[in-house]
Amino acid sequence: MENYNKFMRTLLAGTVVATLSAQALADNAEPIKVGVMLPFSGIYAALGDAGRNGLKMALKEHAGELHGRQIEFIEMDTEAKPERAPEIASSLLNQHHANFIIGPVHSGVAMGMIKVLKDQDTIMIIPNAGANAATGPLCAPNIFRTSFSMWQPSYPMGQVALDSAYKRVVTMSWNYGAGRESLEGFEEAFKAGGGEIIKQIMVPFPKTEFQSYLSEIGSINPDAVFVFFAGGGAVKFVKDYDALGLKGKIPLLGSGFLTEGTTSAQGPSAEGIRTTLHYADGLDNEVNTKFRQNYQQMFGKEADIYAVQGYDAGLLIAKAVDQLGGDISDQAALIQAMESTTLLSPRGEVSFSKAHNPIQNIYLREVVDGANKVIDVPAAKLEDPARGCKL
Amino acid sequence: MLFNNRTERYFVWVFFPLALLMPLFLEQNTFYVSKLTTVMIFAIFVMSLDYLVGRCGLITLGHAMFYGLGGYIFVMIAPEYEAVNFWVYTFYICVIAAAVALVIGFLVLRTSGIYMIMITLAFAQMTYYFFSDSLDFGGNDGVFIYVKPDTSLFGLSLFDLENPTHFYYLCLLSLFNTLFFFRLVTRSRFGRVIDSIHENPGRTTALGYNIFVFRLMAYTMASALGAYAGYLFTLQYGFVNPSMLAWTTSGSALVMSILGGIGSIYGAILGVLVYEGLHFSLEHLTEHWLLFMGALIILMVILFKNGIAGYLEKLLERR
Amino acid sequence: MTTSLFFVQLINGLQYGLLLFLIASGLTLVFGVMGILNLAHGSMYMVGAYLAWYFVQQTGSFTLSAVISAIIALLIGIVVERTLIQRLYRRNHLDQVLLTIGMIFVFNALQSILWGNDPLGVQVPDAMSAAIPLTDVVEYPVYRLFVALLCVAIAAIMYYMINRTRLGMLIRAGESNREMVECLGIDISRLYTIVFAIGVMLAAVAGVIAAPMSSIVPGMGEHVLIACFVVVVIGGMGSIKGALIGALLVGLVDTFASVLLPQLSSMMIYILMAFILLIKPQGLFSS
């Protein structure tokens, strides 16, 4: 470990010196390189698309704050394959010398990226992957997250469930890190308030045959069900929940991803589902209204949370560059600038914790006519506990 | 002459000297060095698969199981914060993987053809879910290796694994040794029996050979080498993830091996180079790289009857 | 497990199994008659689902959309067989594997280009949106029962076609002896085109009828492909009856394992397949 650190420090020092001298020569006209490492094919492709759209939109809107610096995008498809993550990250770092690397969606890919990018001369901004570890034990000065930690959106739901007088709850998710961490967040708050988790169902990832599990839930007949599913799995789950007649009999609660970017596919089955998330379509603030309007105009579809998170990654870059007057050659200063920004995001004000995870409001939403309507703010300016982070 | 096929000899004489000099040209760009390293590691893996599929006629869709095991065995047996000896652990990993292969081979080699494809897949999927579901080894998100082994042998440390160029040469050496080893094996008496079994298993049984034992030996050997490749891959970035064991990894390896020229052994290097090269350049060109990749694969199947190696052989023999 | 829950799970298992059968039947038919290992079979399932979505958007009618999708799938089958598969009859299985993997890439890319990557959904047709109560809480949607019955009907039609019609006779003859069919003066390449197109259509039809009860997403084909191969191999490659038994077995084992053995449920169908192949190395009903 000692050796490793020493090596890393030397490498870091070496590259910093190299870039400094290069930067000095190149003057500020050189474009800022933004590496994009998102899935553009495979099961998470929709999330990757949305994140990239948001990112590009933000940097386009805020082009005026970049002090004349151009942005050059280098886009790489991760295919959501963790085993390829280190290689692609290394490509963006060592081949393209990207100043910022935005990615990924998938937590496994995030792990592979962090392994390569931690403490390197680039800034990694995670626009989705919520693995607690990324801003927990693995946190690093150059790793930021504009999305959430798995804990964040589901923790407040525990109190919401208690307030609704649910005592006996079944939790359910895919059996992978993100799923487990999300359920743990809910459990922590729910149990602390005296609630009881009567069954936890872990579905093999990425299986989407939910019928047998739902039949079982029907026979248990709990007060409510809390789930974490996203993307295609969320569509299938919500449809099955409705088709098997559970909807309307057992309230369905979820981490907000259950109804993000999926409501049009879910159709009427999604109506009335209550979820907690750090964003809602109907958030009534100026930034959000403008954001949604522009997004609709540029890409011809409704924005979702993934687009917002990408957008905020762009915002964060723009803010920091602006603050430094366009000169981002000093990494320490850049990190300092990023840490101290407060973003005026479509989701409200966002600032960053010591561990570089967003401090943000968590909203309770309900699906009404295919849109996530805010009904409450169960946790304002919620900060992730960042367990294990030494920053 | 060990490399008795003319095309292969040319290839070996062109590829290895070039590969040996490559880092000199790429000094500024460590990424290309790492990329080539990855390519060579995967070539070792594909070569071991090529031996099984092309030389032994044992088609498996579960070879990635050993690739992943190479990494996971290290995670399981090596202390987390202490540098271990590379060679000793290479030995451990190969032996453990061979033992696993012996047991699994004992079961799967009773079947053949598509049934063997599927039963190997079944075992690989079981292992995949074992590591993906279990919380002890990082689950679906994978696990980090914090300390890389040191490579001292008799007090002499040849490679510093933290140095990408050193690691590159270690992998190049491994690749050459693997090719050399498979050449020895295919030329040996054991290889004669394996060739016979591949060509005509019934006849070989009638001559008094217990073909099951020979197949089991070949399977075990190739699996241990597959695990070695996985071990190297794990060491390169210090990251192990269950997706190494996924059937898609076996699938791409099979594709590369067929593309390179099944059964030619050295074709594995060609297959990985061409596939990864195409992938790399296409994904830099367009977001819809899959479309072009797919179309090129289809074209190549139709045009090259025996893969790239077969095509090269045809070209060179024509003169 | 209570009796009523057992009963519900039984229906769940059977319904899942029947759908699997529908997808797998085309795969086993094509392998049995032509000896072609079509890894792109799952992509056809995906294409079916996307086509269903597209034509529901265009026409507003699910039935109409199903018919159009089936016809398009048939055409895709004919074109693919004529332009690509036909070149590979004299090659080994490995070349077929490579070709069909190339096809998976192409179909996935086309899906992304034509229809984007967002998850899509098709609503259950109004006529079948009702549900039958099974227990106090759980009810069973009519559409899913209809799908199960449809799968049974398709199985029956296939059985009839293979055992009673002239095409079926040729198919059976083609399975056992290619030369004999040629000697009878039958154009075997035409027969192959028809069989391949039917195989593609079966997969696409499965995608169409599964569309209202699942999510239409990129990569849905690969997931189903593995399950399909498990089914077909358990039953014995090329045997339609085997595919049916295999599908029901997989459906039931998967359903009950997820409730009774949750720790092993991810591995259960593979354990089942390995177990069956160790006892019967050629599957249950190999010819």
Add this chain to the structure above:
Amino acid sequence: MNNNVILESQVILETEGLCKYWGGLKALDDISLKFHDRELHGIVGPNGAGKSTLLNLLCGHYKPTSGRIVHEGAPIDAIKPYAFARRGIGRSFQKTNIYPNATCLENCSVAVQRRMGGSFNFLRSRHRQEVLEEIATEALEKVGLLSRRNEVAAHISYGEQRQLEIAMVLATSPCVLLLDEPMAGMGHEESQLIIELLKQLKQEYCIVLVEHDMDAVFELSDKLTVMVDGQHLTTGTVDRVRDDPRVKEAYLGQGDEVY
């Protein structure tokens, strides 16, 4: 052939009440035969008489439904197929069964190597030990294929391929040769070559010959067994069998391959 030799030579291979059923179908029913050393034992019968089934049982390819096979006093019907060959029971096949892409020498070398050992030597070249190739060459020489030594098996003539197959069996240094229609599909001259070859070989080995070419069988056999419908009809010297009225009836009754 001298009848005394037959009487003196010892029984090498023996079947006792051998039966093979395929489902309800009796492919072979209660066959008890004795095969002697240095004797050529012909087996004839109409199509479907069970000759090939018998050979497949004798070489271990099939397992008998009931009955026993005894080799040099030991029952061997329970051992693995490959072990039959190790006990010295070698066979040739009805359909040419060689390694078409290897040279003739290599074909025989595989056979020799089985008993020479070294099959688990992974590293040493297969060409390193010359003794092995010498023995393989001898086997080729015996069947008259020396000149074809280095040719790829697929490229030699059909008749030569049949000879090669016999050479491969010889190379395993067997004590019993089970030959399944070695002359099938051959022209007259080629057949003649094989007949000459078998005449020589039967001085050294016990040979069981299944053959449709009656001229050849009558010419070669020391003893002849006639089978009909999976059952044993008669066994004896060529002359006795030839005059047996039941044999004529069996063949004439079948209206098939009349002799």
